[in-house]
Amino acid sequence: MSKVSWSDCKHDPFWLDDLPEPPHLPDAPLQTADVVVIGSGYTGMHAALETARGGRLTMVLDAQDPGWGCSTRNGGQISTSIKPSLEKLAARHGIERARAIRKEGETALEWIGDFVTSEGLDCDFRRNGRFHAAHTPAHYEEIAASAQTLSRTEGIEAFAVPRSEQRRELGSDAYYGGVVFPRHASINPAKYHRGLLSLALQAGAHVVGHCAVTDISRDASGFVLTTTKGEVRARDVILATNGYTTGVTPWHQRRVIPIGSYIIATEPLPRELMAELFPMDRIASDTCKVVYYYRTSPDGRRVLFGGRVSANETDTSISGPKLFTDMCRIFPQLSSYGVTHSWMGRVAYTFDELAHTGVHDGMYYAMGYCGSGVSMASYLGKRLGQKVLGLAEGKTALDDLPNPTRPFYSGNPWFLPATVAWYRRQDRRQTQRAAAMG
Template sequence: MARTTSEITQHHPYWHDQVGPMPVLPVDPPRETDVLIVGSGYTGLSAAIATARGGRKTLVIDAEAAGFGCSTRNGGQISTSVKPSLEKLTAKFGAQKARAVRGEGEQALAWIGDFIETEGIACDFKRAGRFHAAHTPAHYEALVRDADRMRKDEGIESFAVPRAEQHRELGTDSYYGGVAYTKHCSLDPAKYHLGLLMAALKAGAEVVAHCPVGRIEHTGTGFRVQTAKGEVRARDVIVATNGYTGALTPWLQRRVIPIGSYIIATEELPETLMNELFPTDRIASDTCKVLYYYRASPDRRRVLFGGRVSAAETDTSVSAPLLFESMVRIFPQLRDYAISHSWHGTVAYSFDEMAHTGIHDGVHYAMGYCGSGVSMAGYLGMRMGQKVLGLAEGQTAFDDLPHPTRPLYTGKPWFLPATVAWYRWVDRLQTRRAAIANSS
């Protein structure tokens, strides 16, 4: 008989068990610095590496432990990060700008692999590719058309996998084929974060945890930053809070939508079963509006399965059994295996489904990665650090994009439960209709 998830679930990220001890960090911040960075995730640490190596005295502070947020809580899947298609971006911004924006996604994907290799970060980085599965026959046809267009117009490598050949990629009959994107990657996000942290410290940056910021004041020649551990004066300030952006920066808070993403890890599985489920070791996702993403753990001993489980935010004791049922709908072979870990992190969406970086009231920022930030967060953090140094290469195609919000929105997504519920209903209806058509 299968064990219940509540019997053995650990309510912390599986990734946290895989990393060694964290370095000892200073307790208090200095009173003055050249660059003060709020947020110690991928964005903030990448910016810190750039500014510290550029000769600027750099301080990174975080309200929680270093890397507390989604940088150590995500699924470790890496794509090109830009969600809108070339066609949609062209209609909105023109062909030249559209290609530049899409090109930043390709650059971010290439950058992270080069950076990890150059820095020698041991984070189980692998160019395994992604299998993007279609939950209806119509979605499969659309996927193939889109992949053909991207291959022709942008040189994005992929190949179609019809349903009859699906088991080459994924051990399930729940989908109607899909497309494999060969350059997408995977890593252990916590090990990657630790590598960034160690690189920042080695470059000379200071990192202070458990130090919430209460206020950022522009002095005309710099900034006065009030923290829980005293005031810090800085020449430049970077905000790198993404899904954890709050009242400290109201203008930014109005432009990102915090969304909880929930993940479970199974107990250790037999090698033969893992080979059946993930024969190519690709990361996987699907075409549902409320999508699921999943993969084998780097040691191929567990399945890591994530997604949105409810209309409103919930806790990991509730999300674990819901994710489990979704997982076994796709992989019935896992019905008799238990869950070892259940956790969640908060990502940030933007209203136009694009990342944004720029300067507001003199404060640099980058955020809004829309759930695809493993490469883009570090890439834009690095570019932001270059901007602070006054380097021309810091400029990106995202810099002059409008950063939209909505009337009456203040950072609390009151509309999210209804939106998620609607999308989930649409997904179920489409899946049911496809199953009926397939059986007739």
């Protein structure tokens, strides 16, 4: 019988438990700055770090505590971040641009490891690889073939693991094999963000929390930002709000789809059980359209299990029990253990499943990481800072791609509940059909 006591469950991210006290930050914004960054997640902090080190007077504004959003609420999994295949991208943008876009994902993955090492960040970064599990035999055949194609055409290291050998990668019989991506990685997202914040402050950035931007206008001298703590003027503005983009910038809000992603953390588990569940310490995901993702905690004692649990956004006191049920379907061994944390954060999808970056209305922006943004948000944040500094290396293959929206969409994803419900039904039917066929 489960030991879960949901009334005692914490609803703050597990990552915050052992995080040291944040550095002292100013209460008030500067009246003028060379660069104002709106949003203090990975994108914003990397952009600020770059411009501050480049000699620009840089200020970061956030409506909440710095890092309050998904940068400290995600699962700490790092992939190549580019979801569409080379073939799909080639059909949209031509083969040369498609290859360049795909390459940016690989570049971002390698770059973040180099950055963490070169800056000496203490954030539990590990290149432990991903096991991407197939929830039906047909999906295994598809991703196994895709792994061969990726290795042959893009040089991406990947290899298939059939169901008969699955237990060497994952202590579950719920799947039908999978593919391992050895270069994928894990990180403690809150410690990583805290490190970024410290670096930006050391570089001279002025970071102010609880200072929401409520209006942006322009005059002859640059930008005028109205905030809840007074008016601010800036030569350049960087928008780094991702899943928390508001109507202050309606063009951007119409191009990102905010989606809640929900996670639970188990109580500390016996080491022998953890070794059974994650024998290679891989991070994990699956081929369901409404994907599950999970991993061990950095100390190897807990399972952190995330996904989308309902068609509509919900409270973490409701999502927690649902995630627990899903987790125990994959890992029946966990049914007698407790859960200590249940939390959520908002990611941002786009209508073409690509991150987007560029300049609109004179403002630099990067957003829409589609749930795989740890490396890409960081990488594009750095590139934004380089763009502001006028450096040629700021250019990326994702710059100024067509950035689609939909008629009547203004930032409220009214279509999402029906879409998620449809995908969940499809996933359930496929899984049940596969189980019935043995």
